[in-house]
Amino acid sequence: MHEFSVCQALIAQVEQIAISHGALKVQSVKLRIGPLSGMELPLLEHAYPFASAGTLAEGSILEIERAPLKVKCEACGLDSKVKPNLLTCRMCGSCKTRVVSGEELMLMSVELITT
Amino acid sequence: MCNTCGCNITPGNREFAYKPVNGKTAVSVLENLLARNDDQAEHNRQHFDKHRLLTVNLMSSPGAGKTALLEATIDALRDKYRIGVIEGDLETENDAVRIRARGVPAYQITTGSACHLDAHMVHDALHKFPLEGLDILFIENVGNLVCPASFDLGQHKNVTLLSVTEGDDKPAKYPVMFRAADIVLLTKSDLLPVLDDFDPERAELSLRNLGSRAPVIRLSARKSLNLGDWLDWLIGELVQKRGKLASDVLVQPVAEPQSISSNTGMQG
Ligand SMILES: Nc1nc2c(ncn2[C@@H]2O[C@H](COP(=O)(O)OP(=O)(O)O)[C@@H](O)[C@H]2O)c(=O)[nH]1
Ligand SMILES: [Mg+2]
Ligand SMILES: [Zn+2]
Numbered sequence: 570m571h572e573f574s575v576c577q578a579l580i581a582q583v584e585q586i587a588i589s590h591g592a593l594k595v596q597s598v599k600l601r602i603g604p605l606s607g608m609e610l611p612l613l614e615h616a617y618p619f620a621s622a623g624t625l626a627e628g629s630i631l632e633i634e635r636a637p638l639k640v641k642c643e644a645c646g647l648d649s650k651v652k653p654n655l656l657t658c659r660m661c662g663s664c665k666t667r668v669v670s671g672e673e674l675m676l677m678s679v680e681l682i683t684t
Numbered sequence: 685m686c687n688t689c690g691c692n693i694t695p696g697n698r699e700f701a702y703k704p705v706n707g708k709t710a711v712s713v714l715e716n717l718l719a720r721n722d723d724q725a726e727h728n729r730q731h732f733d734k735h736r737l738l739t740v741n742l743m744s745s746p747g748a749g750k751t752a753l754l755e756a757t758i759d760a761l762r763d764k765y766r767i768g769v770i771e772g773d774l775e776t777e778n779d780a781v782r783i784r785a786r787g788v789p790a791y792q793i794t795t796g797s798a799c800h801l802d803a804h805m806v807h808d809a810l811h812k813f814p815l816e817g818l819d820i821l822f823i824e825n826v827g828n829l830v831c832p833a834s835f836d837l838g839q840h841k842n843v844t845l846l847s848v849t850e851g852d853d854k855p856a857k858y859p860v861m862f863r864a865a866d867i868v869l870l871t872k873s874d875l876l877p878v879l880d881d882f883d884p885e886r887a888e889l890s891l892r893n894l895g896s897r898a899p900v901i902r903l904s905a906r907k908s909l910n911l912g913d914w915l916d917w918l919i920g921e922l923v924q925k926r927g928k929l930a931s932d933v934l935v936q937p938v939a940e941p942q943s944i945s946s947n948t949g950m951q952g
């Protein structure tokens with residue numbers, strides 16, 4: 570629901586990096602997002618061209634890498650791959666788990682055109 | 685570390701690192717997209733800690749009973765604790781009026797069409813709202829189970845309300861929200877006898893399936909059912925918070941007399 574404003578903040582962050590490197594344009598932006606980030610990827614992808622219009626990031630490629638959802642079990646110590654609404658251990662069924670991957674909402678890297 | 689020069693590159697993320705190749709430059713950033721919000725939230729938390737407050741963020745779907753819970757809580761604690769409320773719920777404009785009618789200061793954030801509160805909105809409110817002398821500050825978030833949980837406001841604790849008139853599978857449908865909860869309140873429990881499709885045990889199981897160990901309390905603000913359990917939790921958190929603040933002060937290094945005199949130039 571707030572993907573547009575998050576996208577605007579992302580563009581501001583990317584523009585700042587582009588300016589500090591004296592870039593002419595932004596070529597691509599790479600994100601890493603997990604299923605428990607609270608962000609809807611299609612909405613973010615949809616908002617990107619609108620939020621970047623008229624900025625150094627206009628026309629750039631948004632690449633989103635999906636982080637897998639994994640928990641570590643405190644009972645048996647094993648890692649398992651899980652679904653967002655069932656974060657219990659796949660091995661022993663315990664609900665004493667900790668999410669080790671899947672909450673990411675990261676700007677990983679930016680590719681700039683500098684000459 | 686800054687996020688622009690590449691000094692945050694570690695062996696684990698070097699593959700993304702800065703590599704200029706014919707006119708193109710790849711810059712590794714590795715920053716959370718909500719970093720600005722998180723920094724502001726940290727600043728807000730310093731305000732709260734300076735005033736020795738416990739700050740509690742209330743989240744739920746619209747109409748789950750956040751304001752009603754605040755009214756009942758204020759009535760119960762009025763004589764012992766000073767409470768303040770920051771209202772961010774746009775559903776019912778008169779929430780702040782309802783709180784003030786209970787004799788407690790309330791500040792209404794005008795969120796426009798925002799679907800959540802963010803740390804900047806709360807910070808603006810903090811500088812217009814007197815925190816002096818308060819024990820507990822409640823922030824009533826926008827009624828929405830989707831995004832408020834993603835935005836740290838600087839609160840110490842998150843309370844998520846699930847009313848028994850909603851589905852008991854809500855935790856499974858909104859895992860981000862329910863995982864963020866430090867306590868889950870099943871509200872309007874006075875209606876349980878007339879609702880045969882809400883099973884509190886199923887609601888709790890749905891929460892446990894998210895790996896959450898948050899306590900679950902069934903209560904009714906309107907009929908004052910089990911309010912005591914909620915108040916005990918709240919006061920317990922306040923006591924813990926104050927204890928922690930006190931011990932943080934104790935472990936701060938105390939300036940030695942010698943360094944004080946050197947600061948005043950007596951030894952130069
Ligand atoms: N039966 C019953 N109704 C309640 C209770 N708490 C709130 N309500 C009703 O639910 C509606 C929404 O309550 P409100 O506190 O404004 O919800 P909010 O939008 O989450 O702040 C109002 O009509 C309240 O009277 C309760 O404990 N029992
Ligand atoms: Mg309300
Ligand atoms: Zn296990």
Ligand SMILES: [Zn+2]
Pocket residue numbers: 685686687688689690691692
């Ligand atoms: Zn640096």
Ligand SMILES: [Zn+2]
Pocket residue numbers: 570571798799800831832
């Ligand atoms: Zn939102």
Ligand SMILES: [Zn+2]
Pocket residue numbers: 727731807
């Ligand atoms: Zn401030």
